Structure formats: C-alpha cells, structure tokens
Amino acid sequence: MPINPLIIEKIEKLNVPDKIKNLLKRMLETEEQLEIFGTKKDYFINYDNILDKFANDKEIIQFSENYE
Amino acid sequence: MSRTKNVLRIAHVTLKNFRAYAGEIEFDLSLDPSKTITIIHGEMGLGKTTILDAIYWCLYGKERSKKGIDLMTEEGIINTNILENLGINSKDETFVEILLHDEEGIRFKIKRGIQFSKQSESTDRISNKNLGGTVPGGINFSPYVEFHYLHPSGTESDWEVFTKEEKVQEEIEKIFPEALSSYFLFDAELLNDFFLAEADEHVKNGIEKISGLPILDDARDHLKNTSRQIQKLIANKEVNSKPIADNMSQIEQAISDYKTKLDETEKRLDQIKSQKKGIQDYLRQHDDQEINSIQKRLDDVINTLKELDKNKKENDETIKQFLLNYTYKLLSRNSILETEKKFQEWENQGRIPLAVTKIALQNILNGHPATCICGTIIKDGSSERKKIDDLMKRVVDSTLIQHITVGRSILSNVISATDTQKLSSALGELKSKRGQFRMAYSEKKAIKDSLQQKYDNHNITEVQEKAKMLRTLEQEEITLYGNRKTYQEKIEFGEKDLKGLKRQLDAATGKSNKYQSENNKSKIAKVLSDVLEQCRNELVDQLRNVTSEKTTRYFKKLVSKKEDFARVGLDKKEDFSSDFARVEIKPNYQTIALDSNEKTKSLSTGQSCCLALSYIAAIREIANRNYFMMVDSPLHNISQEERVEIAQNLPSFLPGTQITLLVQDQEYTGHAKKKITGQDIPSVRDTLMKNNSVWREYLLEAKKEEGNAVSNTTIRKIEMGKTQ
Numbered sequence: 019m020p021i022n023p024l025i026i027e028k029i030e031k032l033n034v035p036d037k038i039k040n041l042l043k044r045m046l047e048t049e050e051q052l053e054i055f056g057t058k059k060d061y062f063i064n065y066d067n068i069l070d071k072f073a074n075d076k077e078i079i080q081f082s083e084n085y086e
Numbered sequence: 087m088s089r090t091k092n093v094l095r096i097a098h099v100t101l102k103n104f105r106a107y108a109g110e111i112e113f114d115l116s117l118d119p120s121k122t123i124t125i126i127h128g129e130m131g132l133g134k135t136t137i138l139d140a141i142y143w144c145l146y147g148k149e150r151s152k153k154g155i156d157l158m159t160e161e162g163i164i165n166t167n168i169l170e171n172l173g174i175n176s177k178d179e180t181f182v183e184i185l186l187h188d189e190e191g192i193r194f195k196i197k198r199g200i201q202f203s204k205q206s207e208s209t210d211r212i213s214n215k216n217l218g219g220t221v222p223g224g225i226n227f228s229p230y231v232e233f234h235y236l237h238p239s240g241t242e243s244d245w246e247v248f249t250k251e252e253k254v255q256e257e258i259e260k261i262f263p264e265a266l267s268s269y270f271l272f273d274a275e276l277l278n279d280f281f282l283a284e285a286d287e288h289v290k291n292g293i294e295k296i297s298g299l300p301i302l303d304d305a306r307d308h309l310k311n312t313s314r315q316i317q318k319l320i321a322n323k324e325v326n327s328k329p330i331a332d333n334m335s336q337i338e339q340a341i342s343d344y345k346t347k348l349d350e351t352e353k354r355l356d357q358i359k360s361q362k363k364g365i366q367d368y369l370r371q372h373d374d375q376e377i378n379s380i381q382k383r384l385d386d387v388i389n390t391l392k393e394l395d396k397n398k399k400e401n402d403e404t405i406k407q408f409l410l411n412y413t414y415k416l417l418s419r420n421s422i423l424e425t426e427k428k429f430q431e432w433e434n435q436g437r438i439p440l441a442v443t444k445i446a447l448q449n450i451l452n453g454h455p456a457t458c459i460c461g462t463i464i465k466d467g468s469s470e471r472k473k474i475d476d477l478m479k480r481v482v483d484s485t486l487i488q489h490i491t492v493g494r495s496i497l498s499n500v501i502s503a504t505d506t507q508k509l510s511s512a513l514g515e516l517k518s519k520r521g522q523f524r525m526a527y528s529e530k531k532a533i534k535d536s537l538q539q540k541y542d543n544h545n546i547t548e549v550q551e552k553a554k555m556l557r558t559l560e561q562e563e564i565t566l567y568g569n570r571k572t573y574q575e576k577i578e579f580g581e582k583d584l585k586g587l588k589r590q591l592d593a594a595t596g597k598s599n600k601y602q603s604e605n606n607k608s609k610i611a612k613v614l615s616d617v618l619e620q621c622r623n624e625l626v627d628q629l630r631n632v633t634s635e636k637t638t639r640y641f642k643k644l645v646s647k648k649e650d651f652a653r654v655g656l657d658k659k660e661d662f663s664s665d666f667a668r669v670e671i672k673p674n675y676q677t678i679a680l681d682s683n684e685k686t687k688s689l690s691t692g693q694s695c696c697l698a699l700s701y702i703a704a705i706r707e708i709a710n711r712n713y714f715m716m717v718d719s720p721l722h723n724i725s726q727e728e729r730v731e732i733a734q735n736l737p738s739f740l741p742g743t744q745i746t747l748l749v750q751d752q753e754y755t756g757h758a759k760k761k762i763t764g765q766d767i768p769s770v771r772d773t774l775m776k777n778n779s780v781w782r783e784y785l786l787e788a789k790k791e792e793g794n795a796v797s798n799t800t801i802r803k804i805e806m807g808k809t810q
Contacts, residue, residue: 022298023707024632028625034617042614044619045305048531053260053301061308063314069312069611073603082613 021046037078079085094143094194094261094713095744097187102199103180104140105166106133106788106799113801115714116781117187122780125771126746126801128786133799134748139163140720144182144198146264147251149218150273156541162219164200167797168220177203177666186714195234195245196258202227204689233257237384262713263295269702272717274695293675297629297708299622303449306618313611320604334587341580348573351566358563365556372549377541386539391530398523405516412509419504422594426497429490448531483753628710630671636704637669637677637697644696644735650788669697677701692728695720721749726758726767733773782806 029042048068052058072078100112115124128134141149143163164180172178181199185192200217202225210223217227232243233254248254262270370376450456453475456464464470503509548712667682679687679697689697700719706712721729723786736745747754749770758767774780783806788799 021301024629025298025302025621026623028621028628032621034186038614038617041610042305045309045614045618046301049305049308050384052304058304060182061304062312065308065312065611066316066607069316069607070603072610073606078610079606082609085613085616 021050035077035081037072037075039082041068041072063074091133092711093189093617093742094711095187096184096714096716096746097192098183098185099137099141099398100181100183101140102182103168103178104182105118105136105161105163105165106796107136107801108167108798109164111801113784113803115746116744118781121167121781122737122740122743122745123395124744124746124781125749125754125783126786127749127751127776128567128799129751132786132788134750134786135273135718136799137748138273138716139714140182141184142271143218144184144196145262145793146218147198147229147255147268150267150271160403161795162214162217162221164202164217165797168271169225172204172225174204174207186635188239193236193238194261195232195236196254197232197234198230200227200229266293266705269705270713270715272698272702272715272720274698274717274720274722278605293705294626294629299625302622302625306615306622309611309615309618313478313608313615313692316604316608316611327591330587330591330594333525334584334591337580337583337587341577341584342577344573344580348570348577351570351573354776355563355566355570358559358566362556362559362563365552365559368552369549369556371540372552380537380540384534384541387530387537391527391534394523394527398527401516405513405520408513408516409555415500415504416506416509419500422497422500426494426501429494429497440666447474450474451478462713472755480731506566549680576681578722599757601656626805630673632708633675633701633704634669634671636707637700639670640696640700640703640739641669641679642666644700644731644739669700671701690724691727692724692731695724695728695732698738706740706743711741714746715740716746716748718748718751719750720747721753721770726756727760729753729770730767730773732770733770734777737777737779753757780806 025046026043029039029046032039032042045065045068048061048064050062052064095117096115098112098114099393100110100654101107102110111313113126116122126134126137137667139150140163142148149163168178168180179199181197183195183197186194186196206224211220212223213220214227216229221227231249231254233248235248235257236242236245248257313317450464451471456471457608458464458470462470495598554777665681666687667680667684668678670678676695679689679693681687703717722730724732731808753770755769755771757769757772760767761767767777783804785802785804786799787802788796
C-alpha cells in the first residue's frame with residue numbers, strides 16, 4: 019500500500035533526530051517494496067540489512083539507549 | 087508499483103444470470119474525471135440494488151449483510167427462471183465480472199461465478215447459503231473466482247491471475263477492505279444501519295487500513311520481530327557457545343597448569359644443570375683419567391725437577407771449580423805480572439836471546455848451498471855467513487830458551503786467564519744460570535706441589551657418591567626432559583584446540599564487536615518499533631480529528647442551503663445549521679452531529695444522507711484514496727430540495743471520484759413545487775444535466791409478471807440529452 023502522506027508528515031514532525039526519521043521512512047519504504055514484490059515473509063533479512071548499516075552509528079545508538 | 091492504487095474506477099460490469107438479470111447484461115461506467123457520474127435508474131424492483139449486490143458478491147464472494155433474511159424463502163443469486171428451466175444434463179453459469187482502471191489504464195479484472203449443471207429432476211428445494219437462498223434440487227454447483235492483475239508496464243497478455251479463493255481475498259482485501267465496503271458501495275436505504283449500528287472495531291480497523299496504517303503497523307511489527315529474532319539468535323548463539331566456552335575454560339585451566347609445571351620443570355632442570363656441572367667438575371678433577379693425568383704430569387715435573395736439580399748442582403760445581411781454579415791464579419797474579427814485566431824488560435834489553443835455536447842456524451849453514459828460509463843462498467864468507475856465525479856465538483842453549491819461552495807462555499796465560507773482567511763476566515754467567523735453574527726449579531716445584539696436593543686430595547668414596555648423585559640427577563633430568571616435552575606438547579595441543587574452539591565460539595557468538603553490533607541492532611529495532619507505535623497512536627487520533635474536521639466542513643457545506651430554505655419561510659425549528667456545531671467521530675469511528683451545547687442533534691433522513699456523504703468524503707480524503715463510489719437510492723425518503731442539494735453538491739464534494747447512482751425513476755426525474763411559494767424545484771436529472779456532471783444514463787427495463795418477482799431485467803443505454 020502506498021505510504022499515506024499523513025504518515026510521512028507525522029514522522030517528519032516527530033521529536034527525534036533526523037537520522038531516526040530517515041530510518042523510519044526507510045523502513046516504511048522497505049515495507050512498501052516487500053508488499054509490491056509479495057515478499058513480506060522476507061522482512062527479517064531486509065530489516066537486518068538496513069540495521070547493519072546503523073549498528074555502529076553513535077547518534078542512533080545513543081538515541082536508542084536514551085529512549086524510554 | 088503497488089497493486090493498491092490511489093484512484094480506482096470501475097470501467098465495465100458484466101452480469102450473467104444474476105438474480106433479476108437473465109442472460110448477460112453489461113454496462114460501462116464513467117472514466118472521465120470531469121464527468122464522473124453515471125446514472126442507472128429504473129422502477130422499483132427491477133434490480134438497482136442487485137447491481138450493488140452483484141459487485142459486492144464479486145469482490146467478497148458473499149452477499150451483503152441483510153437483516154431478517156430467510157434463506158428458505160429468499161431467491162438465490164442465480165436467476166430463478168434460468169435454474170427452473172434448466173434441462174437435464176444442461177449446464178449454464180452465473181457470473182459477475184468487473185473491470186477496474188487506475189489513473190494509467192486497465193489494472194484489475196475480477197470475475198466470480200458459479201457453473202451449474204442439472205443432473206436429475208427433483209422437486210426438492212435446497213437452502214444454500216453460498217447461493218444466497220433456496221435452489222431446486224438435482225443441480226450441481228461449481229463456484230469459481232478469478233483475480234487478474236495487469237502490471238502498468240505489462241501488455242494484455244501479461245495478466246497475472248489468481249484463482250484460489252484465499253489468495254484472491256488477500257489481494258482484494260489489500261485494495262478494498264471489506265470493512266470499508268460501505269464507503270464505496272453505499273446503500274442509502276441502510277443509512278440507519280450506517281449510523282446507528284455500533285461502529286465496531288471492524289470498521290475502525292478498515293478505516294485505519296485504508297488510511298495506510300497497515301504499512302506502519304507492518305513496519306512496527308516487523309521491527310519488533312526483528313529485534314526479538316536478533317535477540318533470539320544472540321541467545322541461541324549464547325546457548326550454543328556455552329559448552330564451547332566451558333570446554334575452552336577447562337583447556338585454558340589445563341594449559342595454565344601445564345605452564346606452571348613447565349616453569350617448575352625448567353627451574354628444576356636449571357638446578358640440575360648447575361648441580362651436575364658442580365659434580366661433573368668435581369668428577370672431572372677426581373676421575374681416574376684425571377688422576378692418571380695428574381700422576382703423569384707430576385712425574386714429568388719431578389723429572390724436570392731432578393734435571394734442574396742436577397743442572398743446578400753442576401752449575402754449583404762449575405762455580406766452585408771456577409773459584410778454585412782462579413783463586414790461586416789470582417793470588418799469584420801480581421807476582422806473575424811482576425815476573426813478566428821483568429822478562430819484558432830483559433827482552434827489551436836484549437838480554438833474552440831470540441827464540442832461534444843453534445840447531446836451526448847450524449841446519450841453515452849445513453845446507454848445500456846453505457839457503458836461508460827466504461831462499462837466499464848463503465855463501466861462505468858472505469856477510470850473511472858472518473852474521474850467522476856471529477849469532478852462533480851468541481845464542482844460548484836451546485833448552486834454556488825453550489824453558490824461558492814455556493815459562494813466559496805460562497805467565498802470559500795466567501795473566502790472560504786472571505783478567506778480572508773476564509773472570510767476573512764468566513762468574514756472572516754461572517751465577518745467572520744458577521738463578522735460572524733455581525727459578526725453574528721453584529716453578530716446577532710449585533706445580534709439583536699442586537699436583538701432589540690434587541693427587542693427595544683424591545678421594546674415591548666421595549667420587550663414587552658424586553658419580554651416583556650425578557646419575558640420579560641425570561635420571562631425574564631425563565624424566566624432567568620427558569615431562570617438559572609432554573607439557574610442551576600438551577600446551578601446544580591445548581593452544582591448537584583453543585584456536586579451534588575460539589573459531590567455533592566466534593562462529594557461535596560472532597566476534598565481540600559483531601556481538602555488540604547485533605545487540606545494538608536489536609535495541610535500535612525495538613526503539614524504532616516503539617517510536618512507530620507512538621507515531622501510530624498519535625496518527626489514529628489525528629486521523630479521527632481530521633476526519634471530524636473534514637466531515638464537519640463537508641457537512642456544513644452540504645447543509646448550508648438549508649438556511650436559504652429557512653429564510654424563505656421554513657420553520658425555524660428546521661433551521662439545522664443555526665445550532666449545528668460540529669461532527670464528532672468517536673474513537674470507534676461512530677459519527678454523531680453535535681449542537682453548540684455539545685448535545686447530539688437528531689437528523690432527518692436527508693441530513694443523515696448528507697452526513698454520511700460528508701463522512702465518506704472525509705474518510706476518502708484522509709485515506710488518500712479516490713475509489714469508485716456506487717450509491718444505491720441516495721434520493722430515497724428525502725425531500726426534493728435535499729435531493730437537489732445533494733445533486734448539486736455531489737460532484738464538487740467528491741471531485742474526480744467516479745460516482746454511480748442507482749436511483750428510482752421518480753426520484754431522479756420527478757419535479758416538485760415548494761410548499762409555500764409554489765416555486766418549481768427542478769428534478770435531480772435536470773440539475774445534474776445543467777451542471778454537465780452526468781457521463782451516461784442507463785435505464786433498467788423488464789416485463790413485469792403479476793405476482794412474480796422480476797427475472798428478466800435488461801439494461802439500456804440512454805443517449806445523453808434525450809429522455810427515455
């Protein structure tokens with residue numbers, strides 16, 4: 019399902035670092051792609067790959083540690 | 087591209103043998119975004135609602151919910167006449183096919199049908215829920231469904247087809263959630279149900295679904311699951327790695343123990359080496375060979391000493407003889423010197439005859455001729471003869487001269503031999519030799535004494551003990567070397583095992599950095615999931631608020647005309663907009679109109695219709711979807727003014743939305759007059775035509791038979807601008 023602009027707008031307004039916003043949008047785009055190609059069951063490998071790139075990102079790690 | 091589209095319009099509908107429609111009928115709907123309305127009208131009972139039902143059935147494989155249906159009396163979805171008149175071994179089918187376009191062209195084709203064949207005559211009537219009612223016995227029914235999808239880049243031959251019910255439902259649910267079917271297949275006759283029925287979680291979920299929240303929900307759930315899976319993987323690796331880690335720990339402990347033992351062994355070996363060296367040194371000094379060597383060297387030294395002693399003694403003797411020889415000579419030296427001096431004096435005085443004997447001179451004179459030793463012939467009477475004769479007279483006896491000569495020779499020898507310098511030098515030489523002998527003797531004596539001491543110190547018992555000790559040490563050393571080799575091998579093998587286990591452990595847990603990264607990933611995924619959850623909750627509230635605002639806005643716009651009517655004489659009580667405040671959407675999406683006192687306002691049927699349309703328009707707006715909308719009986723049970731209001735506002739209300747209105751002839755074409763003024767109120771048709779909103783009109787027609795339900799409805803396209 020195409021991403022509703024309201025959702026993107028909501029994410030943009032979140033009080034989180036831009037990196038987190040971009041990561042969230044990327045996750046939603048991934049979901050869109052998974053749906054298009056009918057490969058929802060492969061979500062783990064896709065998410066895991068994306069997370070791999072940010073596993074050592076200090077800003078994101080710090081945000082994750084401080085988030086409650 | 088996703089199969090879900092923002093704009094979807096029904097391009098074509100085909101029905102065959104569906105309820106009132108005998109045989110195949112088909113019609114097109116508007117694809118024109120500027121003329122969006124298609125009108126299907128006819129008299130009551132000809133099958134307008136059946137069209138809505140047919141499309142619903144095509145999409146979801148079941149009939150729309152109808153209260154109070156008695157399957158035993160209800161006619162099924164298959165045309166009754168067709169079924170009743172089906173001959174034995176004959177077959178036919180019922181189907182509904184809809185063709186859908188998006189903004190780019192044809193995209194979906196959905197066909198659902200039931201093939202049937204008569205096997206035998208039967209008077210039985212069978213109630214079949216799937217067929218929507220009661221059907222004759224003796225007939226076999228085979229339902230089927232086809233979902234065709236054409237990718238935007240594909241050609242007509244590239245349709246992707248699904249025929250399994252479950253998969254088809256899955257695909258349709260993505261596009262048209264059944265919970266929201268009321269928002270595009272809108273039955274105005276069921277308005278009460280629309281608002282009065284509790285808007286349950288099903289509808290709420292449907293609205294959220296069509297608003298695009300599922301993508302957010304999926305991302306949230308997938309992130310949460312990803313976080314869990316990563317944690318699970320880490321946990322599994324930890325579980326898998328525990329035996330390896332334990333094994334490694336044991337091996338590390340064993341290596342540590344072996345290293346300690348190795349250190350102790352090395353230290354002991356060093357001690358043994360040192361002890362051995364001491365013993366070996368001792369034995370080297372004390373062993374037979376060494377003793378023999380000392381003995382031999384001692385013997386040599388003793389011999390040398392003896393030789394030196396002999397030489398020394400000889401030297402001493404020589405000195406003694408020397409002194410004895412020269413002492414008396416030295417004592418008589420002065421007398422001899424005086425004697426020689428006297429002889430020299432006498433000689434100078436010529437008082438000592440020449441050392442020529444008388445015999446020698448006689449021999450010269452007796453020669454014939456007498457010849458001197460120089461060859462000169464000495465003649466008689468010559469001067470030479472005369473000299474010789476003279477000499478003959480003077481010379482003494484030769485014996486005397488010989489004694490004198492011998493005596494002087496002895497004196498000369500004594501004088502020469504008793505030269506003090508020479509004697510002193512000779513004596514010095516002798517003394518020097520004696521010193522050398524003594525020194526050499528002394529050195530050799532020291533060596534001899536040392537060797538003698540060594541020789542004397544030699545203790546065979548101690549040597550034997552030392553040798554035994556050495557053998558013990560050597561035995562221990564061999565054992566320790568063996569142990570050392572064992573320990574080294576154990577350590578080497580242990581370290582090899584450790585490396586292998588380390589690799590296994592790395593493989594099981596990942597390297598420490600990787601392990602940390604995995605934890606980070608899990609944490610990030612969890613937090614992102616939580617953020618999306620928060621985002622979702624806020625969005626749901628936001629969607630509801632936006633829906634309220636938009637519904638209120640649409641509703642105000644739609645009912646505003648009422649005020650105009652009020653001005654022209656309607657009862658003030660009917661002035662709805664005067665105290666209408668807002669529309670509230672409850673958390674479960676139930677919709678109510680509130681007055682300025684926040685009290686629920688009661689709505690007329692027309693107002694309910696307006697509110698429903700407003701609500702639908704708002705939902706469509708927030709859902710970012712512009713799907714077709716088919717409305718059954720939108721003009722039913724409302725005043726002519728309200729019909730005209732809706733007709734006037736509908737196109738602007740739902741811009742670009744394909745609208746199909748299923749209306750009764752009278753409600754569509756009928757005129758009315760205002761009660762008080764008598765002013766003519768135009769028909770809905772005239773209003774729509776005036777606004778140039780209608781793309782096409784269809785008329786339903788059928789031959790009605792007294793007492794029987796219509797079962798032969800057909801559809802006829804009406805040329806625009808003409809009356810039917």
